[in-house]
Amino acid sequence: MTSSVTSDSSPHPDSGEPEATADHGPGQPLPPADADPAFDPGARFRRFFNDPRWALAMIRATVLEAAHPQIGAALIDSSTFVAHPWRRLQNTLLSMQRMFGADDQVRQREAARLNRMHARLSGTDARDQPYDAMDPEVRAWVVATMYESAVTMYRLSGQPLDQSTMEGLYAEFQAFLAVLGDQAGHLPPTLQEFWPYYDRVVEEELENTEALRIILYKLFDHLPAPAVLEGLPTVWAAGRALAGPVVGAVTVASLPESFRRRAGLPELPGARTLTQSAYLAIGLTRFLPDDWIQAEAVAGLLTLSPDSDDPRARTITAVRDGIKRAGALIRLITPLPAEPAPADTAGSRRGAEEFFHTVLDQTGDGYLDWPDLAAMARELSGRLDLDEPEETRLYNAFADWWKELQTALDSDGDGRVSAEEYAAAVPTLAGPALIRVADVLFDATDTDGNQSIDADEYRALFRTGFRRDLADTGDTYSRSAFVKDFLTFMSGRRRSTIYDPLLAQA
Incomplete structure (x- = not known):
């Protein structure tokens, strides 16, 4: 049988040719084929x-x-x-x-x-x-x-x-x-x-x-x-x-x-x-120390926000600063084009077009429609590991917000919102449906139902330590403070050191 799986048209792996059992790591051969395949530790x-x-x-x-x-x-x-x-x-x-x-x-x-x-x-x-x-x-x-x-x-x-x-x-x-x-x-x-x-x-x-x-x-x-x-x-x-x-x-x-x-x-x-x-x-890199190539650790490092309280963030920040200083020195010596200006710091105002493309347009197709808001609901549900019916409540809240946005912003009636339509009606974003989204998200995060978000609940959503500058005193985050911060971010008014990594980062 001729294989269609590779560029060299070699036989299928089941063609009967002698083949070696591959080692999957330093000194770690794959387990025998008669082992229990149903998710045992040696799978x-x-x-x-x-x-x-x-x-x-x-x-x-x-x-x-x-x-x-x-x-x-x-x-x-x-x-x-x-x-x-x-x-x-x-x-x-x-x-x-x-x-x-x-x-x-x-x-x-x-x-x-x-x-x-x-x-x-x-x-x-x-x-x-x-x-x-x-x-x-x-x-x-x-x-x-x-x-x-x-x-x-x-x-x-x-x-x-x-x-x-x-x-x-x-x-x-x-x-x-x-x-x-x-x-x-x-x-x-x-x-x-x-x-x-x-x-x-x-x-x-x-x-x-x-x-x-x-x-x-x-x-x-x-x-x-x-x-x-x-x-x-x-x-x-x-x-x-x-x-x-x-x-x-x-x-x-x-x-x-x-x-x-x-x-x-x-x-x-x-x-x-x-x-x-x-x-x-x-x-060959599989022969490196195990802690260097752990997939979870590598992925976590790539998605690590500089503002995170993860100890690795301090090391990364130091390396970034060193690279920036080296780059500045090189630009003094050679006439290279200047790097783009860094983004505004957290808390500064964000342009309507930037907010549209980095936050609202989750699918990257240049428009805002239901799949974009569904992607937000999917990300938030995954972060909080929601089960039914909390997950459905969050999806429904986002669906109601989409109906509100479509009514307010879709001026040409094509069923989606363009960046131009959004920019022309920015103030209408923070309506009753968005407030409902904030309330439902607060309820989903507040797992013990005490009407405040503690440090553990905060970390479950934002994957970082408790932000005292954004939260209430007493190491809690009240509903009113949470809803205010969420609306401020989702209406595109200001950046947020906690919501940017949640919905804006790649």
Whole structure:
């Protein structure tokens, strides 16, 4: 059987060729294939989290997902992956850790949350074709891309998995899908049947979708700086200019050859060699100390706000200051263009256009509509780990706010609000529906119901220590103070050291 999973048209991993069992870390071989695949501590999938190669594999899997018409349409309509990619990365890692952790109660709770979230993602695309994130076949394809990309990750790294290891890994992905409620599977029951299924979807269903093109040709070129580098635009732009094209080329070269031809994706000279070299080079980093490559720690560092009370923030701030001083010295010696002026400090006024694009337009499509406010509700619900019915109350409050905004701001009646329409009617934002959003959010944060937010409740929402300058005296945050601060921020009047990391940072 000829494979369509790699650029070199090598045989499928189940073709019977002898293959080695890959080590997944220094002195840590994968567990035997007859181990319990249902989320035990030695599960193969759990080890992927801290393998640096998994980052390339997940980008590849995301591209294959985006090429599916239904998934691509959902990404375009509702996802924040363009405007807030780092936040989405952190949330995805957190969700996967919950799903593959040892606590079954946490796993079931997360599965229920994912199902509620996906149930809200449905509609029609630009061609009036329906999409539904709860479609079992669509959900199966998402899991299939993750599994196949994991297998490809090892092979491109020169460590192809043996048959028994692949079968055990496949059982774990099937178990993951079953936890979501898709017991019937919609994935083939055996690995031997999986490869024909995978080839058929690639050949017959995948398309060169808008979401795929954005990921390959826009996201890497215009990737916003993570929070930790927001004050260093020149440093970030230089690094992105070097790394972005390489990541894009590596991703394209690793896609199924038949799909690349059909979608008209470019094949750069030497891309196959570059791809294998990238996987090999990144794979070497797995021999670094474990605490250097922990996925959760790396993601947390990238999304770390300079204003955070995390001890690492002080170190990062010191490094940033040193880089800025070095940059200033270089500009004195060489006639380089000046860096853009830094953003206004917290508490200063924010322009209407800036607020529209950094806070309101969560999906990054240039307009404000319901998916943007739904993304806010989704982020807040995830931060607070809300269950029913609190999650639904928050979504409904945001839905009512959207109706109020649409009535007040949508002057041309196209069902969405442009930046120009917003700027012309800024004072109307803080209406009764937005006040209701603030009240519902306060109730969700105030878990003990004592009508004040304490330090622990504060950290659950803002992921930072208690801000005495914004809160009431006595280490509490009253409803009135909370609602006032929320309205001030959400009406675009002023910046906020606590709400900017929550809804504005990438």
